[in-house]
């Protein structure tokens with residue numbers, strides 16, 4: 001037993017040293033930085049991963065929204081047009097027929113937006129597809145903020161109308177202004 005005593009003292013001393021580990025906890029103080037804090041502030045403009053601006057595609061009952069969660073005006077549609085040209089037209093084509101440059105080079109062809117199924121889909125569906133991706137199409141959630149996703153969804157609705165507006169739904173003045181044929 002006597003022989004073991006120095007060894008035990010040594011082991012206990014080693015434990016003591018470990019307790020003085022220089023690692024700091026988030027809210028400790030530190031003389032290393034001028035402000036005396038361990039925690040650093042995130043750089044200006046940092047967004048949280050659980051996206052503070054997220055506007056969901058569905059209502060509280062889980063139904064896809066059939067109207068935009070914001071007022072629709074010319075500025076929103078212009079923004080949607082611009083973002084669509086940047087992020088979607090390469091595959092879906094300028095007019096939404098699914099004939100963009102990427103599928104022309106071999107990527108699977110996206111469906112046309114001008115089908116009864118997609119004309120009938122609630123506008124929230126487009127926000128949801130952009131957010132989550134769909135089949136071989138990847139999610140754009142990290143590249144297109146939620147408000148812009150809605151702007152794109154509104155623009156797709158406008159594209160659909162541009163290709164499928166019954167003459168009878170136009171007023172006479174607009175109808176007369178159309179070119180013949």
Ligand code: HEC
Nearest residue numbers: 087088091102108109110111126129130134135136137140
């Ligand atoms: C790299 C090419 C590519 C890009 C860019 C792209 N898509 Fe797609 N998208 C596809 C393909 C391919 C499909 C069909 C996927 C499948 O069926 O597996 C598709 C499907 C869809 C669908 C149809 C879902 C359905 O029910 O049939 C919608 C809506 C859609 N995309 C919207 C968008 C929007 C909006 C953007 C821009 C933010 C976008 N896509 C960008 C390739 C793309």
